[in-house]
Amino acid sequence: MSPDLDTLAEQLICAAEGASRYLVALAGPPGAGKSYRSVLLCDAINQRLPGQAGLVPMDGYHFDNAVLGEQKLPLKGAPHTFDVEGLRCDLERIRQANQPVAVPVFDRPLDLARAGGRVIGLEQRIVIVEGNYLLLDRSPWRELRPLFDWTLFLEVDNVVLVDRLIRRWLEMGQDRAGALERTHHKDMLNAQLVKRCCLPPDQRWR
Structure with missing residues (x-):
């Protein structure tokens, strides 16, 4: 059974009790709503433990064009178009919980990553990392x-993914043909890979 937001926030808070740093992976295919859900989850935790949750987006580790x-x-x-080693090194530094760690964030409209776009401070014990x-x-x-420490996988039906991805590309200025091309011949190929080759998560979230 998939938990609701409040239940999941409470669950993570309990699991992270006493930890100086607790890392949560929120994975899922393109268009699953990872960015949106991760912000909601982070906010839900911070409402209960002000300032103790932080967010690291995997998209910040895109290689530059x-x-x-x-x-x-x-x-x-x-x-293969992500700096996985850079992400791993930053996550290891975050786990050590002995200094603030600056992480990059991805600017989707500009299609580039901004170095040092966010800082994970020592007070942010629960860190949600989101990405495909x-x-x-x-x-x-x-x-x-x-x-x-805990892994979540967002499960979303393909028909919903396709609709969301087409709308995303249209909102970014693509014409209908371009949006369809990018959705079906790029994003959905990656989506099927994520769904097919996923390590078992601790929890699935719909």
């Missing part, structure tokens, strides 16, 4: 799993 180059740029968003591939059962992604 200049690094990817013209050949790989159409594949941006696929597993956090539970991907492929190296080097699977090596992230030991860094998480």
